[in-house]
Amino acid sequence: MVWQEFMRRERKRLDERREGKLREALGEPLSGETVELLERIGEEDRMRACQGLVAVVGADGRACYRHLDALGRDDMEDRLAAKWLEEGWLKQRAKRRRNGAAEALSIPKHLG
Numbered sequence: 001m002v003w004q005e006f007m008r009r010e011r012k013r014l015d016e017r018r019e020g021k022l023r024e025a026l027g028e029p030l031s032g033e034t035v036e037l038l039e040r041i042g043e044e045d046r047m048r049a050c051q052g053l054v055a056v057v058g059a060d061g062r063a064c065y066r067h068l069d070a071l072g073r074d075d076m077e078d079r080l081a082a083k084w085l086e087e088g089w090l091k092q093r094a095k096r097r098r099n100g101a102a103e104a105l106s107i108p109k110h111l112g
């Protein structure tokens with residue numbers, strides 16, 4: 001049952017990415033970023049989602065993209081690692097924006 005729920009959530013997240021949710025979540029540029037950079041990140045993520053690709057981060061810290069349907073149960077941890085990395089980065093961006101921090105964070109390699 002865990003696997004089916006995991007895949008259901010991943011498919012929902014893929015649909016959200018196709019609709020441009022990452023670009024929306026990025027918001028306005030922080031210092032050192034441009035609107036064009038954020039647009040590019042958002043569009044590349046949307047295109048990967050349209051192709052059914054999701055990020056996975058291996059134990060060695062390297063990220064790559066795999067088709068969602070090619071994932072197996074043993075890939076769940078690597079997929080979750082990529083998701084947590086992205087979510088943490090987005091939360092830090094939002095925190096910096098709220099606190100008026102001037103500097104942008106480095107972009108996770110699988111997004112940049």
